[in-house]
Amino acid sequence: MGPMVMEPGEMGSLSARIYNKVREGLIIGNFAPGDRLLMQDLAEKLGTSITPVREACLRLLSEQALELRSGRFVTVPDLSRARYIQIKVIRTALEGLATELAADHVTPADLELLETFRVSFVKSEKPGNLEEARSSNRAFHFGVYRLSRMPMLIGQIESMWASMGPILNVYYREISRGYTDAEEHDHLIEALRAGNKKKAREAIENDIKRGSPSLLGYFDERGSG
Numbered sequence: 319m320g321p322m323v324m325e326p327g328e329m330g331s332l333s334a335r336i337y338n339k340v341r342e343g344l345i346i347g348n349f350a351p352g353d354r355l356l357m358q359d360l361a362e363k364l365g366t367s368i369t370p371v372r373e374a375c376l377r378l379l380s381e382q383a384l385e386l387r388s389g390r391f392v393t394v395p396d397l398s399r400a401r402y403i404q405i406k407v408i409r410t411a412l413e414g415l416a417t418e419l420a421a422d423h424v425t426p427a428d429l430e431l432l433e434t435f436r437v438s439f440v441k442s443e444k445p446g447n448l449e450e451a452r453s454s455n456r457a458f459h460f461g462v463y464r465l466s467r468m469p470m471l472i473g474q475i476e477s478m479w480a481s482m483g484p485i486l487n488v489y490y491r492e493i494s495r496g497y498t499d500a501e502e503h504d505h506l507i508e509a510l511r512a513g514n515k516k517k518a519r520e521a522i523e524n525d526i527k528r529g530s531p532s533l534l535g536y537f538d539e540r541g542s543g
Contacts, residue, residue: 330373336364337374344383344394344480346452347487351397356390383480394484399537402485409478410526413463416475417506417522420465421515429511432461436503443500448490458503462510462522489529493536502528 340360343349357375361368375392378384384392395401435458442450456479463472502525509517 332366333370333373333377336360336366336370337377339364340374340378341383341476341480343483344378345476345483346449346456347483347490349394349484350487351394351484353394353484354391355384355393357392358390378480381477381480383477395481397485397488397537397540399534401481402533402537405478405481405485406526406530409475409482410523412471412475412478413459413526414519414523416463416466416468416471418515418519419468419471420462421510421513421518423465423467424510424513428461428465429507432458432507432510435461436500436507439500439503452486452490455500459522462506485533488536489533493532500525 340355349355355375357368357371360375361371364371375384375386379386379392382395385395387393435454439451439454439458442448442454460472460476463475466472502521506518506521506525509515509521
């Protein structure tokens with residue numbers, strides 16, 4: 319049997335699926351800074367040709383979630399203080415905006431769901447079940463952001479999380495963390511329940527900022543520019 323011929327539309331949707339899969343891996347911290355992804359390996363693992371893999375990687379390159387250092391592989395950007403600070407500043411602005419907008423649309427059922435994610439995060443982080451903690455944290459944050467009802471804004475935030483995921487991979491594995499119990503998640507739920515947009519925005523901004531001293535200290539120790 320000869321090779322499968324794909325219509326351009328099918329190829330595009332396959333490329334989008336691969337893009338989502340790789341991006342999700344970056345977001346949840348499956349990759350560390352400096353990791354190399356061989357495009358041929360990815361194609362073999364996913365049981366596809368290299369073309370949709372290359373297309374998916376090009377999309378992630380344009381979003382600066384990956385870097386190209388050779389024609390055969392892409393690289394997760396190295397850990398750097400300057401890159402982290404840019405991501406933090408952009409995340410604070412975008413996620414603060416999404417949270418403010420969410421306060422206009424939140425329902426009691428939404429609050430119940432967010433509470434479930436919050437409890438799951440705290441339960442899994444205490445014993446150090448990092449995979450579950452990262453997954454619950456993502457579910458909590460995007461449970462809030464989807465209430466903004468602005469898919470384009472959510473897409474931008476996801477792009478920033480794809481850049482942040484590998485940094486969090488290091489944060490969870492190597493850095494002594496002062497902020498662990500996510501009390502800002504409590505403050506956020508309270509603010510959303512009260513419909514207080516300003517306090518909701520402050521809670522999410524503080525949540526992003528509170529991991530910062532540990533990370534900046536880590537960069538200082540390593541001398542990462």
